[in-house]
Amino acid sequence: MKKLKKSKLKENQTIQISGSKSISNRLLILESLFKNIEIGNLSNSQDTSLLKKALSENTEWVDIHHAGTAMRFLTSYYSIQGGKTTILTGSKRMKERPIKNLVTALQNLGVEIEYLENEGFPPLKIKGRTITQPKVNVPSNISSQFITSLLLIAGKLENGLEIHLVGEVTSRSYIEMTLNILTRFGIKNSFIENTIKVEPFINHQSSIINYEVESDWSSASYFYSFAVLGRKTIHLKSFYKESTQGDSAIAKIYEEFFGIKTNFTEEEHKLTLQPDPNFKFPEKIVLDMNNCPDITQTLCVTAAALKIPFVISGLGTLRVKETDRLLALHNELKKLGTETEYTDYTIKSTGFGKAEENIIIKTYQDHRMAMAFAPFCLVQELEIEDEDVVEKSYPKFWEDLQIILTENS
Numbered sequence: 163m164k165k166l167k168k169s170k171l172k173e174n175q176t177i178q179i180s181g182s183k184s185i186s187n188r189l190l191i192l193e194s195l196f197k198n199i200e201i202g203n204l205s206n207s208q209d210t211s212l213l214k215k216a217l218s219e220n221t222e223w224v225d226i227h228h229a230g231t232a233m234r235f236l237t238s239y240y241s242i243q244g245g246k247t248t249i250l251t252g253s254k255r256m257k258e259r260p261i262k263n264l265v266t267a268l269q270n271l272g273v274e275i276e277y278l279e280n281e282g283f284p285p286l287k288i289k290g291r292t293i294t295q296p297k298v299n300v301p302s303n304i305s306s307q308f309i310t311s312l313l314l315i316a317g318k319l320e321n322g323l324e325i326h327l328v329g330e331v332t333s334r335s336y337i338e339m340t341l342n343i344l345t346r347f348g349i350k351n352s353f354i355e356n357t358i359k360v361e362p363f364i365n366h367q368s369s370i371i372n373y374e375v376e377s378d379w380s381s382a383s384y385f386y387s388f389a390v391l392g393r394k395t396i397h398l399k400s401f402y403k404e405s406t407q408g409d410s411a412i413a414k415i416y417e418e419f420f421g422i423k424t425n426f427t428e429e430e431h432k433l434t435l436q437p438d439p440n441f442k443f444p445e446k447i448v449l450d451m452n453n454c455p456d457i458t459q460t461l462c463v464t465a466a467a468l469k470i471p472f473v474i475s476g477l478g479t480l481r482v483k484e485t486d487r488l489l490a491l492h493n494e495l496k497k498l499g500t501e502t503e504y505t506d507y508t509i510k511s512t513g514f515g516k517a518e519e520n521i522i523i524k525t526y527q528d529h530r531m532a533m534a535f536a537p538f539c540l541v542q543e544l545e546i547e548d549e550d551v552v553e554k555s556y557p558k559f560w561e562d563l564q565i566i567l568t569e570n571s
């Protein structure tokens with residue numbers, strides 16, 4: 163249990179967030195397949211450590227715990243390890259997170275994959291082989307991680323790969339991030355309408371690539387919330403003006419709805435989050451967050467703390483993440499006095515009342531529930547049920563809060 167006393171924000175503190183977990187996990191797979199990357203500012207998240215461990219140990223039984231990207235990326239990775247059989251499993255929740263569209267795509271490419279418990283879900287038994295078929299159809303409405311998983315191995319296939327995305331494309335920014343990394347790596351690709359083509363990558367032994375990972379924008383989002391509720395300037399390192407991370411949308415969203423101006427200092431790769439003292443909050447927030455699903459919880463808590471009505475759409479993936487994030491938000495926002503209604507794709511506020519006196523936020527084994535609700539301590543004291551959940555993406559979160567917060571006395 164983490165007790166957060168009613169606090170104030172200190173002025174002008176600087177936080178160094180570690181590398182993006184999404185970029186890091188893509189690079190680790192590519193490094194393992196092509197072996198020529200010097201990675202700087204690798205994510206210190208548990209998800210990245212788990213993936214790194216799996217790739218370095220190369221065992222026959224791999225438990226990836228809660229790490230969704232690692233589960234999905236390794237499914238394709240093990241599919242092309244010819245002559246090797248791997249059992250890939252995860253936490254209880256991982257066994258409830260869908261993987262069927264990816265498995266079916268790999269099966270259609272000729273890989274033998276078996277479900278060891280429930281059809282469509284981990285654990286999987288994967289028999290690696292050489293993939294030669296050049297084309298595959300993949301439904302793209304459940305998780306972009308399925309597409310990224312195939313894209314990461316595509317350059318290794320002798321005929322490359324053409325992926326036809328079927329249906330709506332969810333979390334598109336993450337597919338674009340993958341293609342951007344492939345391009346940096348020298349792997350030729352194109353994304354036209356619903357077809358992605360990746361060429362086979364032949365000269366991969368020739369040179370070493372240095373890749374400095376930009377810090378994690380999903381982690382940065384919590385400091386935007388602190389800056390809004392604490393009305394003080396915060397500095398974050400190491401970020402770039404042009405980001406490949408979809409969650410960098412937080413800068414625009416928090417400027418438009420909460421008056422936080424983001425300044426970039428090029429030389430120091432520093433973001434400065436500056437609240438505009440004359441900003442008038444909007445009467446309502448209406449937003450589609452399909453491109454940046456991981457910052458939904460951050461935004462809902464900021465809006466709830468300010469009692470600004472919100473209608474958020476594009477949330478079709480939230481019910482199959484670390485927890486059912488829409489249900490979790492609905493239950494916990496109530497404790498802050500915010501009533502909500504949700505569907506499979508949307509959440510909207512329906513009324514604002516008084517917050518409970520003794521708030522205890524349940525975390526549902528979801529790191530983002532803990533971190534998204536933490537900024538509410540600038541409004542009222544609260545407790546967060548399981549403080550250790552933050553390790554999944556941001557192990558130093560509570561330590562970093564000590565830098566920016568001072569208790570009200």
Ligand SMILES: O=C(O)C1=C[C@@H](OP(=O)(O)O)[C@@H](O)[C@H](O)C1
Binds near residue numbers: 231
């Ligand atoms: O590719 C990635 O690194 C990710 C893609 C997104 O998942 P979905 O495509 O399942 O929404 C995102 O929520 C997740 O945290 C990381």
Ligand SMILES: C=C(OP(=O)(O)O)C(=O)O
Binds near residue numbers: 228231232530
């Ligand atoms: C959804 C997330 O991660 P994953 O899907 O990789 O478990 C997340 O970090 O918010």
